[in-house]
Amino acid sequence: MSRNASPELTSRRLDQWLWFARVAKSRSLASRVCTAGAIILNGAVVRKARHLIRVGDIIVVKQGILSRTIRVKALGARRGPAIEAQSLYEEVAAPAGVSELDPPWKPLLADNQPGNEFADPDSCSAK
Numbered sequence: 126m127s128r129n130a131s132p133e134l135t136s137r138r139l140d141q142w143l144w145f146a147r148v149a150k151s152r153s154l155a156s157r158v159c160t161a162g163a164i165i166l167n168g169a170v171v172r173k174a175r176h177l178i179r180v181g182d183i184i185v186v187k188q189g190i191l192s193r194t195i196r197v198k199a200l201g202a203r204r205g206p207a208i209e210a211q212s213l214y215e216e217v218a219a220p221a222g223v224s225e226l227d228p229p230w231k232p233l234l235a236d237n238q239p240g241n242e243f244a245d246p247d248s249c250s251a252k
Contacts, residue, residue: 134200142200147204159172159173164184190222197213
């Protein structure tokens with residue numbers, strides 16, 4: 126094979142694709158999102174930015190208060206303009222609020238929790 130001939134790519138690093146598709150503003154941010162566990166690829170949480178993706182993979186990414194579900198249509202060759210980036214994926218479902226997917230957050234020492242003796246100062250007895 127000659128040096129100038131490049132074989133067709135069958136996979137690409139997840140962080141690089143997120144940057145190409147303009148899901149993340151920078152590649153380092155895409156890498157941090159991956160290591161934080163905010164990406165679900167084909168139903169499994171991904172914690173490695175070097176994870177390889179392929180055409181047809183389903184990615185769930187949390188962006189702020191929204192969670193987007195997208196299907197990879199193409200791997201891309203560069204970070205191009207927005208129109209080119211949008212051609213790399215298709216929205217599988219409408220963006221959903223993260224609060225709709227995850228149970229609501231509750232503080233550790235919330236009032237009226239069973240077993241929380243610190244919730245009511247009158248319930249503490251001095252010994």
